[in-house]
Amino acid sequence: MRILLARPPRPKQAITVSDFMFSEPIGLEMIFGLLKPDHDVEIFDMMVEKGSLREKVVEYKPDAVGITSLCIDVDVVIALCREVKAVKPDIVTLAGGTQAFLSPLSFADEAVDYIFEFVDGENIRTFFSELGKGKELSSLPGVRSSSDGYRSHGPKGRNGYFLPDRQSPKKYRSEYSYFGYRPAAIMEYGIGCEKACDFCLRWRIEGYKEELLDLEITRKDLMSIEEDTIMLMDNDFFASELKIRTFLDLIRELGLRKNFIVYASVKGILDFEPLVREFKEMGLKAVLVGYETFSDEELDIYRKKSDTSDNLKAAKALKDIGIDVWASFMAHPDWSADDFRKFRKYIGLLKPQTSSINPLTPFPNLPMYGKYKDRLIHSAEEYDKWSFGQVTIRPKNMSLRRYYYELMVTNLYVNLLVNSKTEMLRQFGIGNITRIIAGSMRTFSRYVKLMAKA
Ligand code: B12
Structure with missing residues (x-):
């Protein structure tokens, strides 16, 4: 066939x-x-x-x-x-x-x-x-x-992790990137998420239980990747001591020298700081951290397991170790102009290398969807609106247009003023920086259109 x-x-x-x-x-x-x-x-x-x-x-x-x-x-x-x-x-x-x-x-x-x-x-x-x-x-x-009739027979199962054939998209591989790193490969080493944050779909996809994939698959997978950079897409690479140690032992055994990028929780960074430091010596370049917000109350509502002072501690630890932070934040639909100001001030304290700020999105299927049902701007069937980049909940304390304006100003502020451009240029080179700036301009113009339409 x-x-x-x-x-x-x-x-x-x-x-x-x-x-x-x-x-x-x-x-x-x-x-x-x-x-x-x-x-x-x-x-x-x-x-x-x-x-x-x-x-x-x-x-x-x-x-x-x-x-x-x-x-x-x-x-x-x-x-x-x-x-x-x-x-x-x-x-x-x-x-x-x-x-x-x-x-x-x-x-x-x-x-x-x-x-x-x-x-x-x-x-x-x-x-x-x-x-x-x-x-x-x-x-x-x-x-x-x-x-x-698209009926379902039998119980719902899960997607398995099988050894990807890394050669299968060979002619495209040079185009695949992760932020400033191109070419870059992605892989998974452990699945599941016990944190089950309220806004996140990942535990729905992978389950609550955090477990390692078959180590033989991980070994073969690592050996088949030719790129210098690997992004590990596990929910929380620093979920446990055993998890981190097993991986570090494996790359030591394989003699791999790569750039690694991982998703990490603030809790994991603080609990396992010495291992983060050890991983840095073995190639860890950047962590993606969900700091989410400047408000402890919101972190609580989102069921995050850390507060705003933990975020600051983690930011300091990562700076001391010398690891870049690519932070993500969520703008709450009830924020006022003053909240946006406080938020910008807070990012100024955290000083991540890059930040992405997305509006809180109560994705259809998540419990949060019911909570915001009366304030939704789009129906669940307007699929392209549920990108996590677009505002889907009607703001409470300002017009939608003003809300988009605040999001744009905040994105510009943190990415133009807080971050060091020269450092990024040195790290990623002019080609990658041009690609990112051109892409950001496209996103910016989409935001302007949305603001005008609002
Ligand atoms: C890594 C990742 C990224 C990376 C890399 C994605 C890429 N390849 O370019 C980046 C950062 C670029 C990214 C971008 C985005 N992502 Co993303 N991403 C993920 C993450 C963490 C892992 C995805 C993954 O590769 N999983 C592993 C693979 C193996 O799983 P899989 O694709 O489902 O494949 C399995 C099966 O589905 C099946 N399968 C897959 N395809 C097909 C096709 C056929 C025909 C068949 C039979 C089977 C089959 O085979 C596999 C076997 O198990 C997930 C979270 C998660 N845990 O899933 C979010 C996730 C998929 N992303 C999400 C979103 C929203 C986005 C963005 C839209 C965010 C944004 N606003 O920019 C963009 C989309 C850009 C785009 N169009 O690619 C959402 C998707 C929600 C949804 N309902 O679809 C998720 C679930 C995260 C979340 N917010 O909760 N993402």
């Missing part, structure tokens, strides 16, 4: 970081790895490709086209499936990825033959070995079919 695996292009409307960075489509690389032994498979990454999917389908002549997705991609994925069907109606179309897991029925459209809610490995292999033999495939775990 000839299978084309595609990733949708960078969103045209939604506010996303893909304006200035995107990484490898690791989910598709895993599917590629699972199917390669028995099928002809190719990845078509539309984040990079200039040509259309239609042209590719005409040239490659696949029997099936599978498309990955995030929340913002729903309409695009459906449009792409229609494009495929217009070339040849009997090409089988599949939707998969994060959004298919969180909200499978968002893809219920006659152009989408199958929705893959989750992949346990066995289901997708069986699917392709049985496809075209006249069997009803929706009886497989995690598979919904249009011919069966």
Whole structure:
């Protein structure tokens, strides 16, 4: 069977970081790895490709086209499936990825033959070995079919972590980045999140239980990555002493010398400071930390396990150790102009190397969605609005237009004034800085449009 695996292009409307960075489509690389032994498979990454999917389908002549997705991609994925069907109606179309897991029925459209809610490995292999033999495939775990009304049979499962085939998107790899690092690879080493913060989807995707993946997979995965930079996407790399030590032992054993970037909790940084220092000596360059807000009350509501003074302590510890902080914050919809001022002052104290400030987004499916139901600006079906970059809750203490203005001013203030440009230029080089500035300008102009429309 000839299978084309595609990733949708960078969103045209939604506010996303893909304006200035995107990484490898690791989910598709895993599917590629699972199917390669028995099928002809190719990845078509539309984040990079200039040509259309239609042209590719005409040239490659696949029997099936599978498309990955995030929340913002729903309409695009459906449009792409229609494009495929217009070339040849009997090409089988599949939707998969994060959004298919969180909200499978968002893809219920006659152009989408199958929705893959989750992949346990066995289901997708069986699917392709049985496809075209006249069997009803929706009886497989995690598979919904249009011919069966997209009904679900059996219990909901989880996506597995399989060894990604790092060579599968070889021609695109030089384009994959993580912030100032390009090329960069991404991988996961431990899954789950016990913190279960109120605004976050990750525990819904990976479960509450924090556990390490099969260490043999991690070993093979690490050995197959050719890039100098690896971003570990675990929720909290510093979740436990055992977790950190096991990883450091492994890279020591493999003799790996790479730049590492990790997500980290403030609690983990403070609890395991000596290990953070040890990791720095072994290549840790930057941590992504969710400081979230200047208000302890809000941190409490979000069920964060640290307060604003812990944030300051962690910022100081990281500065002393010499690790960059890429901080993320959430603007609460009840903030007044004075709150925005306090917030800017607080970021000035934390002094992260970069900051991203997103409006609090009560994603459909999260308990928070119910809490803000009466104040929502967009319906759950306006998929491209739920990017976590756009305001979805009507502000309480100012107009929507003013709120966008405050967000823009704050983003400009922290990224132009608080951060050191010369330091970043030295670290990442002119090419990467130009890419980031050009992307930020695109995001900025999208914000201006939203503000004008508000
Ligand atoms: C790493 C990451 C990023 C990185 C890298 C993403 C990339 N490749 O470019 C960066 C920082 C660039 C990023 C950007 C964004 N991200 Co992000 N990201 C993640 C993170 C932490 C991991 C994603 C991942 O790779 N998982 C591992 C892979 C293997 O899982 P997977 O893709 O689901 O694949 C599995 C299955 O789904 C299946 N599969 C995948 N595709 C297909 C296709 C077919 C046909 C089939 C059959 C199966 C299949 O195969 C895999 C087997 O297990 C998740 C949180 C999480 N834990 O999921 C958030 C997450 C996915 N991101 C999210 C968001 C919102 C975004 C942004 C829109 C944020 C923004 N405003 O800019 C942008 C989107 C930009 C874009 N269009 O790419 C949300 C998505 C919510 C949703 N409902 O979709 C998440 C869940 C985080 C959150 N906020 O809660 N992200």
